[in-house]
Amino acid sequence: MAMAYLPWRLAQRWCPSSLQVTSFPAVQLHMNRTAMRASQKDFENAVNQVKLLKKDPGNEVKLKLYALYKQATEGPCNMPKPGIFDLINKAKWDAWNALGSLPKEAARQNYVDLVSSLSPSLESSSQVEPGTDRKSTGFETLVVTSEDGITKIMFNRPTKKNAINTEMYHEIMHALKAASKDDSIITVLTGNGDYYSSGNDLTNFTDIPPGGVEEKAKNNAVLLREFVDCFIDFPKPLIAVVNGPAVGISVTLLGLFDAVYACDRATFHTPFSHLGQSPEGCSSYTFPKIMSPAKATEMLIFGKKLTAGEACAQGLVTEVFPDSTFQKEVWTRLKAFAKLPPNAVRISKEVIRKREREKLHAVNAEECSVLQGRWLSDECTNAVVNFLSRKSKL
Numbered sequence: 001m002a003m004a005y006l007p008w009r010l011a012q013r014w015c016p017s018s019l020q021v022t023s024f025p026a027v028q029l030h031m032n033r034t035a036m037r038a039s040q041k042d043f044e045n046a047v048n049q050v051k052l053l054k055k056d057p058g059n060e061v062k063l064k065l066y067a068l069y070k071q072a073t074e075g076p077c078n079m080p081k082p083g084i085f086d087l088i089n090k091a092k093w094d095a096w097n098a099l100g101s102l103p104k105e106a107a108r109q110n111y112v113d114l115v116s117s118l119s120p121s122l123e124s125s126s127q128v129e130p131g132t133d134r135k136s137t138g139f140e141t142l143v144v145t146s147e148d149g150i151t152k153i154m155f156n157r158p159t160k161k162n163a164i165n166t167e168m169y170h171e172i173m174h175a176l177k178a179a180s181k182d183d184s185i186i187t188v189l190t191g192n193g194d195y196y197s198s199g200n201d202l203t204n205f206t207d208i209p210p211g212g213v214e215e216k217a218k219n220n221a222v223l224l225r226e227f228v229d230c231f232i233d234f235p236k237p238l239i240a241v242v243n244g245p246a247v248g249i250s251v252t253l254l255g256l257f258d259a260v261y262a263c264d265r266a267t268f269h270t271p272f273s274h275l276g277q278s279p280e281g282c283s284s285y286t287f288p289k290i291m292s293p294a295k296a297t298e299m300l301i302f303g304k305k306l307t308a309g310e311a312c313a314q315g316l317v318t319e320v321f322p323d324s325t326f327q328k329e330v331w332t333r334l335k336a337f338a339k340l341p342p343n344a345v346r347i348s349k350e351v352i353r354k355r356e357r358e359k360l361h362a363v364n365a366e367e368c369s370v371l372q373g374r375w376l377s378d379e380c381t382n383a384v385v386n387f388l389s390r391k392s393k394l
């Protein structure tokens with residue numbers, strides 16, 4: 001406990017051989033780049049790099065570095081457990097012991113990965129400009145940034161109302177997997193421009209592979225299931241900052257978020273029947289639980305569009321803010337959340353989610369299987385053709 005608030009200089013003193021750190025449970029820390037193996041030289045460079053860090057990475061990270069260093073150099077924790085009043089050494093022992101039997105090679109790699117994420121010069125795929133937040137590169141459809149303990153994943157196809165094309169599905173999965181392993185405390189999804197997201201990009205239906213529509217529908221059912229699984233299994237608090245209207249899958253997924261903040265301009269619309277489709281994102285299970293079966297029916301079957309205020313009254317939205325102050329108010333709040341003790345936050349999320357995880361996976365599998373059939377129906381085909389030929393809009 002006291003550890004978490006130790007000043008940087010003081011913390012350095014109790015870290016053996018300058019500053020070594022690392023990971024927590026193997027789940028959290030495991031390799032970013034599984035195919036790669038850090039050499040002894042990479043590891044030594046990373047150890048030296050840590051000494052050059054200009055900014056205090058925080059005690060949580062330092063503990064991780066300590067544990068990974070010990071694991072990489074000495075193997076599994078071999079020290080007697082310190083007494084409960086020896087707070088600092090106990091925290092270090094806990095961090096090291098939590099790595100269990102993680103192989104030295106994996107610990108070395110995790111150490112190098114962690115240092116890379118703190119130090120721009122070691123990581124070619126992440127760009128850190130002095131004085132600004134860390135901004136990911138390599139995404140075509142998203143802007144991903146990490147700052148103040150918050151990883152922000154922003155849909156970035158504003159001219160298409162942030163419709164989710166196949167590339168974006170893949171990039172969101174990639175960004176979520178990276179966020180689950182980075183040092184942020186919470187992860188936020190939001191949209192660039194006037195929409196949060198207009199849901200599935202309807203042009204996803206037009207590119208038919210040589211195997212025909214059946215094969216396309218099958219592949220997309222697999223993709224969708226994998227995509228929704230990433231939300232079910234996400235280990236940190238996931239927060240939606242709904243900056244404007246939301247449609248389809250961008251609405252249904254909200255039932256898997258831990259908090260949803262919306263501006264008063266936002267609307268929530270799931271016109272599945274109009275599109276000849278059926279609910280996904282586990283909404284056939286989460287929505288009736290959140291808002292009562294009858295209210296869920298109005299949305300998911302009859303396509304009733306809710307205002308932000310209505311969605312809040314029905315429990316889908318946590319709180320609504322005036323558009324004029326939305327960003328300022330919400331981000332102030334999120335920054336305060338991100339200062340909470342990381343382990344407590346993560347553990348609480350796990351306690352809440354674990355009761356439902358198995359059920360959610362089963363619901364997801366079933367919804368995707370039903371949708372696979374729907375995508376091959378005339379009702380769905382006609383709706384998509386109508387939209388693409390501009391005969392209909394929501």
Ligand SMILES: CCCCCCCCCCC/C=C/C(=O)SCCNC(=O)CCNC(=O)[C@H](O)C(C)(C)COP(=O)(O)OP(=O)(O)OC[C@H]1O[C@@H](n2cnc3c(N)ncnc32)[C@H](O)[C@@H]1OP(=O)(O)O
Pocket residue numbers: 159160161163164198199200201202203204205213216217220224247248249250271272275277280375387392393394
């Ligand atoms: C064989 C099987 C393949 C299946 C692949 C599926 C993979 C997983 C599927 C998961 C299931 C998900 C379901 C859903 O999300 S259902 C909801 C789908 N969304 C919609 O139906 C919304 C359609 N869009 C609209 O009705 C309007 O665009 C909207 C009301 C959102 C905004 O209207 P407005 O007049 O303000 O703006 P424009 O229409 O001019 O839009 C600007 C440009 O953006 C394009 N746009 C917007 N939304 C979409 C979209 N969802 N898909 C594709 N394109 C979209 C629009 O066409 C405009 O483009 P242009 O400027 O180029 O004309």
